[in-house]
Amino acid sequence: MTKQVKQLDRVIIRFAGDSGDGMQLTGDRFTQETASFGNDLSTLPNFPAEIRAPAGTLPGVSSFQLHFADHDIMTPGDAPNVLVAMNPAALKANVDDLPGGATVIVNTDEFTKRALAKVGYDSDPLTDGSLAEFKVSPVPLTSMTVQALADFDISKKDAQRAKNMFALGLLSWMYNRPTEGTLGFLKSKFAGKPEILAANLAAFQAGWNFGETTEDFAVSYEIKPAALPPGTYRNITGNLAVSYGLIAGSRLSGLPLFLGSYPITPASDILHELSKHKRMGVRTFQAEDEIAGVGAALGAAFGGSLGVTTTSGPGMVLKAETLGLAVMTELPLLVIDVQRAGPSTGMPTKTEQADLLMAMFGRNGESPVPVLAPRSPSDCFDIAIEATRIATKYRTPVIVLSDGYLANGSEPWRIPDVSELPDLSVEFTTEPNGDDGEFLPYRRDPETLARPWAVPGTPGLEHRIGGIEKGDGTGNISYSPANHDLMVRSRQAKIDGIARDIPELEVDDPTGDARVLVLGWGGTYGSIGAGVRRVRRAGGKVAQAHLRHLNPFPANLGEVLGSYDRVLVPEINLGQLALLLRGRFLVDVISYTKVRGLPFKAEELAGVVQEVIDRV
């Protein structure tokens, strides 16, 4: 039977099921198939912090949303066109996000009276008409999988567990995905378990075949590859991109990488990833706590390593004192804060960008630290390299503010040619710099204001550093009032001066006469960009700019702010950048905020932007 193939320009699919149903894996595999097909894509995993919340309950629902298209896209999408719901809890937790007309594929086997009651359904939504506005495809996923695997020598439980592969097979058929990658993945994952491998392959194939043969699915869809710039691509998450960026930073600077870290959601994957690369000279140290993680990194930096620590908000709080010491000792140190919803433990698996003011000011005394923020998952690679550049050139700790959305979300990444990457080579000081042949550890470079970095093992340059105020030049303990004033101002001037060494803020203003600017920072770039596009498609004029450097700000920021009648600043906090902009530039920016643990929706931002335009 030849089925109809419909062309689409983009689709948003959400896989949802129990934490144990393998939805993250299913979503990830579908993403890889989509990436290798050449669509542009963006993903949004959403999972509970509990490892295995009770089965069939709302808190146990785990989902993975994928937006893919034949053109360049910026977000994982606002509302899914297709929901795959593996049980009643997954349906209930996600159905409110669906627009009318969306396709809902449900695993009917799990829609038992008991499972329905567990999540508060009084009647079966599959039959009571409550899903009338959707195209519902009931599929007995579990029993069909078990049936397909009847001849295999595996337990019924193992057979049932393969139902996610059945679902993946079905969706892969529906969207004409290439399957070699998934088949290869399964082969390597279950290399030591031939029966389980055969069962998963069979389940995947059965799902595919089901789509092809059953009349329930009359149409399959094709989304042509996107016209991305030429190059070799891979799909990459923010955490993986940070890890690669750190390794690249280490190689480009010629400094061995030392990661001191303590496990914390959602940053742990960076520790996991870097731990795999010891053969590339990467030292990873899982410390006893967050403090020791950053302490060890600073100790390694004193010894000439590229010292790095990775964490999230609750860990950042604990690292403040060591950051202060790094400011005082003027040693390079990278601090990656993968922000999550706070305060306190907050919502560990949900995203937020509310650590900005802590990064800027969360230390005692005048303690300036450069702050950077990647704007997309793949940008995490470039930001890690930029952080390495600033930290080593200016001998300063640098804070990178990633977030949970960037960390776990993914997008295609054009793999850079290593020869395109900047040369960050660092030269340690090996000769005395004093006028009388002595070594002055705090004599600053006149241009960068950085102090010399002389590492232990260098003869003749033995010196002592520490947290007590340093005498200018000598680095000896000093309580002199004039010296303290000088040193406080010098440390500030050093960080402020970095503004001369970073790119100016670029403004995207296609018509050139927009009166409203939308200014964001960090992980909201995609949502803001998608919202702005909608406004422009509807004829609205709006400029967009996005900050990757938050301290210091790009040198032209004040001028940019002054060029627009209104500046809208959307943030996933209660207006932290807005506060900085108002304080620094006396510009009355419009702060738009949401703190729901989720990225902004493009449609929502488009509405907000349009409202501002209408009021100008």
Added chain:
Amino acid sequence: MSENNGRESGFKGLRLVPRAEATYKMKDFKSDQEVRWCPGCGDYAILAAFQGFLPELGVPRENIVIVSGIGCSSRFPYYLSTYGMHSIHGRAPAIATGLAASRPDLSVWVITGDGDGLSIGGNHLIHALRRNVNINVLLFNNRIYGLTKGQYSPTSEAGKITKSSPMGSLDTPFNPVSLALGAEAGFVARTIDSDRQHLTSVLRAAADHEGASFVEIYQNCPIFNDDAFEPLKDPAERDMRLLRMEHGEPLRVGADRGVVMGDYGELKVADIAEVGEDALVRHDAHRADPGYAFALSRMDYPAFEHVPIGVFRDTSRPTYDELMAEQLGGAESRGGAEELASLLAGGDTWTVR
């Protein structure tokens, strides 16, 4: 980061540290900074003994690093002409861990006190010891907070009257040696600020140990806790109390008494005339099981009844830095652009033309 030159230091713990070309004298380790402890502070004696000992290491001055926390003792690095870092309260073991683990060619010494190392930094101390990072921890125990002007510390005796405990401290103190043994330290010793010869011998043994070594140094604070160790210093009394441990030798207290083992492995002091010479426990610092060393560490109860000094435990196991270097597999010298390129291009890729 100098090479080893094929010449090793005589100390096992300094196997990976290059050997000095020059011969140093004590004065070579004095910095130009004025020493600013209170008159009569035990720290002066410890500093002098340490500066006098450093030439013995036989390693270049630039390969020695002193890392300290916060407190009176933590001013130590400023007074030595080596590399040094005066860090943050309690964190010196963590900072030293990162330094030592990434630079096996350095001789790293952590200087801490009873407040710094056992209170705010207790967690870092125990973990550094169990990991067996190749560092030497010298804990100056004066049983009081000095720099903050006289509050009780984690080693102050219960009931101690201080500014912050006018009705007596309610805390049960730590026994630093017991704690270090419980934290899986491979080398644990105790010495006294006033006995330079003994102090130097313990430093020597600590430097010789591969991996983390822990040395408790009883140190007098003349301002806030004067004479805290007087029973161990008073010539009339000290021989009744001090138990000088020498590996392989019977444990004696003075001329007539010695240590015997009780039915439950506990150690107690008996008259040799009563129990006989053969009943005395022969000190064995190399026992793999820390139980015996722990029993020794409990002998000072109640306060200073019998105080063992010397090396409680000196056992060997692979160091953290060496194990880490092994996992790296000599990777530092390898690699380059090609390796980085193949890492970045790993996984599923596709090409857009």
